[in-house]
Amino acid sequence: MTVRDQPTQVAETIAARMAVYLGPHTARIAVKTFSQRALGRGPDSLELPDVPELLAALRPMLRTLVGHSQCEIVLQRIERELGL
Amino acid sequence: MNFKRLAVLPLLAGLVPALIMLGIEVARTRQIALRVEIETVKLLGLTGSIIAARSFDRGQHLRRAWLLNGSCYGFLLLRDLLYGVWIARDSGEPSQYLETVIVLIANAGAVTGVWMLSRTLKVAGIDLPWSPLRREIVRWLGIVVGLAIAGPSLVFSIDGAMKGEVRAIVYVVSSAGDIVTLALIVPVLLTTLALRGGLLSWPWGLMTASQFGWLLYDATGTIRLFMHMEPGTATMWSEIFRALACTYCFAAGLAQRAVSAPDTGAASIPVLPKPA
Numbered sequence: 001m002t003v004r005d006q007p008t009q010v011a012e013t014i015a016a017r018m019a020v021y022l023g024p025h026t027a028r029i030a031v032k033t034f035s036q037r038a039l040g041r042g043p044d045s046l047e048l049p050d051v052p053e054l055l056a057a058l059r060p061m062l063r064t065l066v067g068h069s070q071c072e073i074v075l076q077r078i079e080r081e082l083g084l
Numbered sequence: 085m086n087f088k089r090l091a092v093l094p095l096l097a098g099l100v101p102a103l104i105m106l107g108i109e110v111a112r113t114r115q116i117a118l119r120v121e122i123e124t125v126k127l128l129g130l131t132g133s134i135i136a137a138r139s140f141d142r143g144q145h146l147r148r149a150w151l152l153n154g155s156c157y158g159f160l161l162l163r164d165l166l167y168g169v170w171i172a173r174d175s176g177e178p179s180q181y182l183e184t185v186i187v188l189i190a191n192a193g194a195v196t197g198v199w200m201l202s203r204t205l206k207v208a209g210i211d212l213p214w215s216p217l218r219r220e221i222v223r224w225l226g227i228v229v230g231l232a233i234a235g236p237s238l239v240f241s242i243d244g245a246m247k248g249e250v251r252a253i254v255y256v257v258s259s260a261g262d263i264v265t266l267a268l269i270v271p272v273l274l275t276t277l278a279l280r281g282g283l284l285s286w287p288w289g290l291m292t293a294s295q296f297g298w299l300l301y302d303a304t305g306t307i308r309l310f311m312h313m314e315p316g317t318a319t320m321w322s323e324i325f326r327a328l329a330c331t332y333c334f335a336a337g338l339a340q341r342a343v344s345a346p347d348t349g350a351a352s353i354p355v356l357p358k359p360a
Binding site: 004019021022024025026029030033034037043058060061063064065066067068069070073 | 139140141144145146154204205207209210211213278279280281282283284285343344345346
């Protein structure tokens with residue numbers, strides 16, 4: 001990964017919260033994959049205004065893995081941590 | 085929940101068949117104790133699957149996967165109940181064919197359940213962190229292991245099955261299901277590895293341990309085909325592995341519930357600092 005590809009702090013915050021459940025590696029992959037899919041950009045350009053769209057994209061994935069209730073808690077915590 | 089303790093408890097359950105086989109001298113009492121132990125661990129496997137399934141909403145992928153996995157335990161318990169209480173195996177063809185049908189349904193449930201578990205990351209939209217070539221290699225490795233372990237009993241039973249012997253048909257169905265299930269251990273293991281470092285690695289790791297328990301259970305049967313082993317010793321080992329397989333499934337269900345239940349686990353996680 002080059003310096004230019006470094007994820008932003010927003011991306012790192014989201015990945016860190018999801019890493020609690022998915023592990024650090026899969027959490028980073030998830031942020032990268034869904035950021036590309038939802039926004040057409042990588043985690044290196046992720047900023048606060050992108051977060052609602054990214055979280056909406058992450059919701060089905062989190063629901064599949066941790067269930068509805070825990071998924072909503074994780075997403076709420078991410079929003080809180082990012083001050084949204 | 086203390087996940088480490090949850091991982092150790094099945095090992096204690098695995099000691100029970102050994103204690104029964106080595107500690108009870110009267111054959112009839114030993115047989116009854118072993119039967120009670122077998123039905124108890126199957127019931128635990130079913131309970132764990134239902135607990136895990138209830139962590140997910142209706143229609144969700146993992147709810148269906150866990151329920152299908154549990155259906156195997158459910159149908160095997162039904163078979164044991166029917167043939168232990170009401171029906172004698174030698175009471176005629178219909179009763180024998182009924183057993184075949186029940187075993188077929190149980191195996192179909194187990195295979196489909198594990199197959200669905202193995203596809204979970206794909207369904208979630210995440211690629212496994214390995215190259216397609218490496219994944220293909222390990223998938224074939226799983227198939228080879230499955231064939232090596234459950235293949236011989238399939239080969240030994242196929243002649244009888246072709247002649248219409250019901251017992252042989254049951255073995256063929258069961259062995260074919262085992263081959264597929266054993267081959268699917270690898271993708272489940274890869275999912276566990278992908279989730280390492282996260283809370284989800286606990287239910288997935290415990291489920292992988294359950295699948296390895298079944299692998300060893302089948303391996304005991306295969307070893308018996310090629311090596312001389314005292315029947316009592318073979319029974320003891322196969323029951324140890326069955327107990328491990330079923331109770332690890334129970335532990336996996338509890339772990340999944342703990343990870344998915346609101347505020348469990350998450351409550352103790354510190355709030356991360358805001359980005360600059």
